[in-house]
Amino acid sequence: MAIEELYNYYLGNSQISTDTRNITPGCIFFALKGDNFNANEFAVQAIEKGASYSIVDEVAHSINERCLLVDDVLTTLQDLARHHRMQLNIPVVGLTGSNGKTTSKELINAVLSERFKTFATFGNLNNHIGVPLSILAIKSDVEIAVIEMGANHQKEIEFLCSIVQPTHGIITNVGMAHLEGFGGFEGVKKGKAELYAYLKVANGYVFINRDNAFLMEMCASKHLNKLIYYGSENGNTIKGTLKTSDPFIEIDWTNHEESTSVKTNLTGSYNFENILSAICIGDFFDLSPAEINCGLANYVPKNNRSQLTKTEHNTVICDFYNANPSSMSAAIDNISVLTADKKIVILGDMFELGDESEAQHRLIAMQAVKSDPEKIILIGNSFYLFKDDFNAIFFKTPAEAVTYLQQNPIKDHLILLKGSRGMKLENLLQYL
Incomplete structure (x- = not known):
């Protein structure tokens, strides 16, 4: 199907979905593929849930006039967006x-x-x-x-x-x-x-x-x-x-x-x-x-980026949406200059650093120690490599950290909570 023709369908049904859990009435469902899924298999289900059309790239799933066959669903989505931008x-x-x-x-x-x-x-x-x-x-x-x-x-x-x-x-x-x-x-x-x-x-x-x-x-x-x-x-x-x-x-x-x-x-x-x-x-x-x-x-931040949150017992700098050495260093510098009687730094591993990972985690651990908070908690396999090198509390997983926080409640502290998205440090927040 030509993009111009598909664009006419889009103009009449401008809601787009790539997830059958989020189908809205009249939307167009794009059946994307991933390493562990093939949404072509859910094309009919999307229509049954209310989608006007499903865009598929496998002939076996183009079973009626509402399952529109294209060469590649992802490329078609990108080309359709490019065409819309030009308008x-x-x-x-x-x-x-x-x-x-x-x-x-x-x-x-x-x-x-x-x-x-x-x-x-x-x-x-x-x-x-x-x-x-x-x-x-x-x-x-x-x-x-x-x-x-x-x-x-x-x-x-x-x-x-x-x-x-x-x-x-x-x-x-x-x-x-x-x-x-x-x-x-x-x-x-x-x-x-x-x-x-x-x-x-x-x-x-x-x-x-x-x-x-x-x-x-x-x-x-x-x-x-x-x-x-x-x-x-x-x-x-x-x-x-x-x-x-x-x-x-x-x-x-x-x-x-x-x-x-x-x-x-x-x-x-x-x-x-x-x-x-x-x-x-x-x-x-x-x-x-x-x-x-x-x-x-x-503007009030609500996305766990530079978000100051008052819990029942502490004040937490929620900055755990993602992390890399540059942002981690800046966050440590920031808590160092904030006024508070007692501070704790809780950091999770930084991902996608390749050959630089060990060196960068060591530098961040060193900076955290130099910032001299009351307590430092470092979580993840990359930080755990230095468990014998720094005066900090180390855990391999966030679950281990949760157990520690349950057994050692923290109160009346300013806390920095930061790590890469995959560390899911938001799971610690309810224990702070």
Whole structure:
């Protein structure tokens, strides 16, 4: 089936589903395949549950006119999203980076929504499946879209840009993330810079943190023309100064015409640059300082990223959605400067570090010890390698840590809880 023909089906049934547990009446079900599943087998079930059509790529499952046969379901989903994007005549901000992608996306969305009908990637649907789903969720009344793009290997951002077709772009930063797939830090820089390369060809705008030497180096190599700078020094379109981050961030900022300040609900000084990027993008799209500040002040993190949570007994910095050496180091630095009588650091393993894993886990363990909290708990096989090297409590699994917390209740502490998604450290929260 030609994409143009399928697009006509989409226009009449614009809800997309890839999971039979989330079928909505009239949606189109895309029967994706994975290492351990083949959704072609559920195509008829999806229709029985209310889907208008199922997109399949196996003849055996194309049993009636509502099971539409294509060569490859995933490629078709991506091509359909690309075709839909070409029909949208709106600014699209493409966003990537090693750390801060989702927080920056949420802040940019919060700011732009003060003036525009804005669409932003839901959650972190930022990969080769999530990005097409995000694009296909953009309705005709949307005025600006903010699309998050993640990557764990080179050429992935380049491919996602072919679908997103951003008119504007921002790389939050580059750090020690997905080193295994990228082939080291230089590979990370090269992979993230694919967004700059796309915007160079597309003659798009780039928002760039002038304080970040790596980003400036990457930007210079692409010879970009339309640059909008933000940072802490004079000469930027937006200049900001961190007033405090204990516990919540408050900043002063100016756009050369007006100076103002804003207090946010975010913790962690590392979020200063994420906030400044949202200010810069809001200013570019002609929002007033008052509108920008309103969007920032009203944003409350709820995604376990830099989220300060009061439990019955403690205050917990919930930052356990994901982790890499760069973000882990920043989180440890942050709790070190926060005011609290008693502090505990609980860290889980960092994944996808390849050959760098042992060295990076050792460095983070060392930093945690130097930060001198009352107690350090390190969880996971990678940290466990150093159980005889550092003055910390080690567990191989989160379940072992839960048993310890049940037997040794913690009260009246400020606690950092951070680790990679696969560690599922959220299971510890109820015991803190």
